[in-house]
Amino acid sequence: MTKPLISIEALARRYPARGGGETTIFENVWLPIQKGEFVCLIGHSGCGKTTILNVLAGLDQPSGGAVIVDGREISGPSLDRAVIFQGHSLLPWMTVIGNIAFAVTSRHPEWGREKVRAHCQKYIDVVHLTGSEHKKPAELSGGMKQRVGIARALAIEPKMLLMDEPFSALDALTRGSLQDEVRRICTETEQTVFMITHDIDEAMLLADKIVLMTNGPGAKIAEIVENTLPKDRRPATMHKHANYYALRNHLLDFLVTRSKNFAAEIEGKPYDPRKPPVVRPGAKPVGVETLADDGSPRSAAIA
Numbered sequence: 486m487t488k489p490l491i492s493i494e495a496l497a498r499r500y501p502a503r504g505g506g507e508t509t510i511f512e513n514v515w516l517p518i519q520k521g522e523f524v525c526l527i528g529h530s531g532c533g534k535t536t537i538l539n540v541l542a543g544l545d546q547p548s549g550g551a552v553i554v555d556g557r558e559i560s561g562p563s564l565d566r567a568v569i570f571q572g573h574s575l576l577p578w579m580t581v582i583g584n585i586a587f588a589v590t591s592r593h594p595e596w597g598r599e600k601v602r603a604h605c606q607k608y609i610d611v612v613h614l615t616g617s618e619h620k621k622p623a624e625l626s627g628g629m630k631q632r633v634g635i636a637r638a639l640a641i642e643p644k645m646l647l648m649d650e651p652f653s654a655l656d657a658l659t660r661g662s663l664q665d666e667v668r669r670i671c672t673e674t675e676q677t678v679f680m681i682t683h684d685i686d687e688a689m690l691l692a693d694k695i696v697l698m699t700n701g702p703g704a705k706i707a708e709i710v711e712n713t714l715p716k717d718r719r720p721a722t723m724h725k726h727a728n729y730y731a732l733r734n735h736l737l738d739f740l741v742t743r744s745k746n747f748a749a750e751i752e753g754k755p756y757d758p759r760k761p762p763v764v765r766p767g768a769k770p771v772g773v774e775t776l777a778d779d780g781s782p783r784s785a786a787i788a
C-alpha cells in the first residue's frame with residue numbers, strides 16, 4: 486500500500502468548560518486517507534465531525550495532533566482542500582460561470598480569460614448545468630445552486646474535497662440524483678473526498694470507507710467500515726445486493742447502541758486508536774482487521 490495522501494494523527498479538540506477546566510470533544514483520532522478514496526464520517530451530533538472537517542480545511546486549529554498532507558503538516562486553508570458546505574455559499578451578484586471563474590482565477594491567476602472560461606465550462610457541463618452559465622443564484626433552484634458549489638469546488642481541482650452534509654438541504658429527488666452524479670464524478674476523476682453525513686444510505690452509496698465515531702465528549706474512532714457493495718452501485722438497485730442489509734444493519738446498530746456503549750465494549754480488549762478495527766459487513770469470511778501504518782488492512786482479531 487502506498488503512503489496516504491492525508492494522515493490525521495492523534496487529533497484532539499478541547500474547549501474551556503463552564504466553571505473551569507476543559508471539555509475534550511474528541512481525542513486521539515488517527516485516520517489515513519489514500520488518494521482517490523471516498524471517506525464518510527458518521528457519528529451522533531456533537532461528537533466533533535464538523536470540527537474535524539474544519540481542521541482538515543485549515544479553518545480550525547486542533548488542541549493536539551496534526552493533519553499531514555503530502556508529508557507536510559497543514560497550517561491553514563489552501564486551495565488544495567476545497568469545502569462544500571450545507572448551504573451553497575455562492576456570491577449572489579455573480580453568474581454561475583462568474584462564481585466558478587472567481588475560484589479558478591484564484592487558483593490560476595496566470596490563466597487568460599478564454600482558458601478560464603473553457604475550464605469553467607467543462608465543470609458546468611460535468612454537473613449538468615449547461616445552458617445556465619449566465620444565470621444568477623437567485624434564478625436557480627436549491628439543487629442547481631448546490632451543483633454550482635460542487636462545480637466550483639471541482640474546478641479548482643483540489644487534492645481533497647471536503648463536504649459537510651452537502652445534500653441535507655435538498656428535497657429527496659434532487660438529493661438522489663445529485664448523490665448519484667457526485668459518485669460518478671468522484672469515481673471518474675479519482676477525487677479524494679472526506680464527507681460528513683447523518684444519512685446511512687448516502688454513506689453506503691458514496692463512500693469506500695465509513696468511519697464510525699463514538700459519542701462525545703471524548704469521542705474516538707470506533708471502527709472503519711469498508712463498503713462491501715459493488716463499485717458500480719446505484720441508488721435504485723443497491724438494496725438488492727446480498728451485502729446491503731448486513732452493511733446497513735451494522736451501521737444502524739452502531740448509531741443506535743454501540744456509539745454510546747463503546748467504552749464498555751472495548752474494555753479489556755486490545756483497542757488501539759492508531760489502528761481502529763476495519764470491518765467488512767457481509768463479506769465472507771467476516772473480517773475484523775486493523776490498519777497498518779500506511780492505512781492498508783492488516784489481519785488481527787479483536788474479539
Ligand SMILES: Nc1ncnc2c1ncn2[C@@H]1O[C@H](COP(=O)(O)OP(=O)(O)OP(=O)(O)O)[C@@H](O)[C@H]1O
Pocket residue numbers: 500501510528529530531532533534535536537701
Ligand atoms: N467555539 C466553541 N466553544 C465551545 N464548544 C464548542 C465550540 N465549537 C464547537 N463546540 C462544541 O464541540 C462539539 C462538537 O461540535 P461539532 O459541530 O464539531 O459536532 P458535530 O459532530 O459536527 O455535530 P452535528 O452533527 O450536530 O453537526 C459540540 O459539543 C459543540 O458544542
